[in-house]
Amino acid sequence: MDTPVIMPQLGNEIEEAQIDAWAKAPGDTVTKGEMLLTITTPKLTMELEAPATGILKEILVPADELASVGTTLAIITGG
């Protein structure tokens, strides 16, 4: 089963945020709750956790790029 990693709504005025860095690479095992990536809004930097346990199948938005709220950033498969 695939679980998408979604750019969350970060406060009601934020429309997009930047991916700063991925803590995992495709093919890595991830555990639910583990820090997966850091993102930055105009105001703050925060860590996003893996929403499921499994293998990081694919990163759809690489580091340094912007993504709108609701965008699928990566896919976790299996688990």
Add this chain to the structure above:
Amino acid sequence: MPKSIPVDPDYFRQPGKLAFPDIPLHAYNTSFEDERARHGDRVLIDVLRHMMLVREFETMLGSFKAKGSYQDITYAYKGPAHLSLGQEGAAVGAALSLTPEDHIFGSHRSHGEFIAKGLSAIAKLSPQDLTRIMETHQKGNLLRAVEAHIPVSSVTNLAENFLLFGLLAEIFMKANGFNGGMGGSMHAFFTPFGAYPNNAIVGASSGIATGAALRKKLNGSRSIAVALSGDGSTGCGPVFEAMNFASMAQYDTLWTDAQKGGVPVLFCFNNNFYAMGGQTIGETMGWDRLSRIGAGINPHAMHAETVDGSNPLAVADAVARKRELLLSGQGPALLDVECYRIGGHSTTDANVYRTREELASWEKHDAISSYAARLIAAGMMTEAEVEAMKAGVTASIAAVTRAAVDPAAAPVIDIPADPTLIGRLMFSNEEIPVPTSEVKLLAAPETSARIRQDAKKSRSGIGPNGEKLSAMRAITLRDALFEAVLHHMLHDERLIAYGEECREWGGAFGVYRGLSDILPYERLFNSPISEAAIVATAVGHALEGGRSLVELMYGDFIGRAGDEIFNQMAKWHSMSAGILKVPVVLRCSVGSKYGAQHSQDWTALCAHIPGLKVLYPATPYDAKGLMASALSSEDPVVFFESQRLYDSVETFRTDGVPADYYRIAMGEPDIKRDGKDVTVLTIGPSLFPALAAADQLEQNYGLSLEIIDARSLVPFNYDPVIASVRKTGHLLVVTEASERGSFAMTLATNMTRFAFSSLKSPPRVLGSPNWIVPGAEMESTYFPQADDIIQIVTSEMYPEKHTNRRGVRNWNDLDLARQAL
């Protein structure tokens, strides 16, 4: 919130009990013989003479207040005289253990401390240094007056007269007093002798001394700062804030290298048992001995102890021991120096709050007579020699006094001859050059994600197709502020920044985000929620040669730091007749959406207080340039920032925000839109509803607004506004502050005078109503909106254009005023 310090439940959930270190009471037990060996007889005999000088000086002042004369000298002294009769042992004893480089910050009752510190410094400085200091101060003017009017026998004697005369001339507010007559009795100081400003606000020196000690710690000075205040000051919140600020654990846990360790500040409470007429022990305070409060501040109980202030050698011993602790990084320390005040609080004090018996019971513990008896008993002086010393001291004070009341020696300040003399002392109006030195960093700036992210952003807020860019894609006002701060932080070691959650969080609104990656703790740190201490320490740090950038998170918290902003930050430059500089930038964000206590524009409060420069930019370009000017200013600046605008991008300048460093001169309003029919002068974010109104008025009514963004409230150049009103004949001032007493009212009133002949209608102020800021859902009914501007322009300035009522302000201002609204 450093991740390196875990909050461990296994530790915090353990049962147990707290233990407190012992706090010694009157533990001094050194024999007089040992003191002779320690200090030498000459110094011990001078201790008596210094105490006598202090007492006779204050006796003279008391005599002027009581009788208008001292000996055969008559003089009408109108100012205050808070005497410390009975406390001479505390003052002279403490000074004995301090070097000229140690700095004291006193209180309203500090003549004695000032004189004692000065005498101590004179005894320790070389004749060459003394001569240089006296020749340099006021270009030698004060020295010339002393030489011409007071007989002397040596350089030391000359320096003592210089000290006493400079102080007395200051107390009499004469032109050649130490502070040019701008300080007076409660605010005298002379920094070359290590006597920093005394303070008429009870306890206010605590935070200032802490900030000064912080600078001493940062610049590697092997010296301490001493906060002198009375027992009554322990009832003042800012004193506790300062003691906590000085005790922050991070100095040990997070600061590194040479900066690791405590702040070298000694909180020295000269405890005379009375807070004016309130009795601290047994009546107004909870503590039974003042030193007990140290136990509440940190695990070392601040190394607190109670010492006998009637014995100068006990005080000197304690101060010397605390000084060593402070220099070894174990500060802060606290001394409770019990020294009964035998005189009144002031010369109008009738002693109705204490008995004659109590006063009599302390007589035998008088510092001077008991110390003289000890010198006689030790065979160091005879009674006749003591009497001769007393006579010599009295003659010295008489000679100094005679000169100080003589206008030839101590000229009065002639304001009618120079009406703006005091005004010119309010600001230095100086700026430092663009800082270019290199500083210690944790990492190269390019490694910061924030800096790399900003580097990819468009400098302009307008995209290639004319579209407005988002805050993630263009430099915002927040980023613009960051860039100015970054340049100064990277190139000026003297500058430090702090406030609540300024480090990892980057400030509550992210302006500093990323700075913690590159700057060490001693340059950028989280402060406690202590607004008074934040501002007071910033002032002390600046007085000591540092530069301070501090923030209050919300401007609504200005009240928490009221004294520190209005009486300390604003006044030390002028009260020192320009000698002291106060390079402090105080950032205050103006909130939105959080209701009555988090959304107020209090610029008018700051603009009202003489001595503060007040800025409120509304665009990224202006924010960066004005922040650079503020950080370069040698004068204190209150820098307002609208939270609503942090994400705004630059839309006025086609080139956007320059990446390079630049400054915008303070005080210059900026025309943001040209027009011919109405001049709209806006403060802060009011610029944007004015622009929206201008669009509609242009399209629907054929009226063009000229919009001028004030940018700066103090200073303010009226010329561009006058020129605009000459063209338009109408002026509307828009502000988000409540109208009553706002700075917009000041602007409108002045413009009525400055441009009366050009005006076709009365200048109009549109501000927020005189009631609380409502919550987010109702804010648009509170802050001025485009419709409110259109309503005023079309009903009051161009009534022929008026159609339907716009906006919600359908009320009668005369009725509201009657209703206190």
